[in-house]
């Protein structure tokens with residue numbers, strides 16, 4: 001309104017506010033599995049994100065409480081809780097980004113693939129609803145095994161005729177977060193300055209951190225690189241064992257999930273040069289899905305970047321991860337089509 005713009009001109013404070021509302025479009029984010037171990041802290045972190053205008057918290061149980069609690073925080077977004085499958089449509093409608101941490105986590109001795117039987121069905125149900133209620137949203141898949149749940153989602157969307165490969169992401173940000181932390185510790189460099197790409201997939205040896213490309217550079221020996229690689233690959237298991245039956249990473253995962261969703265929102269809003277690693281449809285290797293650096297933009301994954309130069313150790317790691325990753329992808333595709 002002209003009154004508003006006159007007021008805006010009259011005070012730098014109001015001018016700033018009017019600028020920030022123009023540069024900050026309405027964005028709805030839905031979290032599916034919002035009452036869980038990851039879902040709750042992730043709901044908190046997304047409530048703190050000023051890019052979000054509407055936060056939709058969905059779970060089969062417990063969301064009224066989580067939503068009421070988070071809604072009292074005096075930040076931008078409106079919060080609504082939705083409980084049970086009959087409210088899933090409302091939870092999804094109009095979403096720009098959907099984050100999925102729904103499903104069971106690991107207990108000691110389990111691999112991520114051991115979760116397949118339960119989580120594959122949950123992901124299939126949720127993605128069927130996404131295809132129906134918000135086919136244009138960016139989907140951030142956290143539910144494990146990511147190496148299989150992302151192909152399941154792709155197949156569900158293909159069947160529904162809504163698949164857009166630019167809009168489906170397996171969240172591997174926690175692997176990057178871990179690689180950065182562990183590298184900074186070993187290399188004795190400030191952790192906030194560290195960058196390490198992590199490629200491949202999101203389970204055991206399919207997680208391939210590229211420490212040869214880590215910055216700031218450090219002169220680490222082969223044994224140190226091997227130990228760092230192994231620790232990054234086993235980071236999830238380290239937490240599963242420490243929690244001794246009470247689940248897997250939730251707090252660090254919520255942080256990583258919030259970081260990746262924020263990157264997606266920035267991309268949608270037209271912020272240039274937003275690059276994060278993610279498990280996406282890919283032609284970087286012969287496999288149909290692969291994690292590597294992805295440039296995020298107004299349509300989602302605008303560009304899937306290549307691997308860059310690899311050390312001999314990383315080349316070996318890449319060769320040896322391909323069969324396992326291939327099998328996990330095929331398992332997901334098969335499940336979705338049965």
Ligand code: NAI
Pocket residue numbers: 032033034035036037038039058059060061101102103104105106115119122125126141142143144145146171172173174175202247248249250253
């Ligand atoms: P949790 O058991 O604490 O929470 C899962 C939530 O999902 C529960 O609130 C449950 O009610 C909900 N849920 C179950 N079925 C649902 C459905 N059909 N629709 C909506 N919600 C449903 O588990 P946690 O620790 O939060 O882990 C969730 C998932 O995230 C697991 O699959 C775990 O393996 C995965 N994960 C992924 C990581 C990654 O790096 N991508 C890292 C850590 C965990």
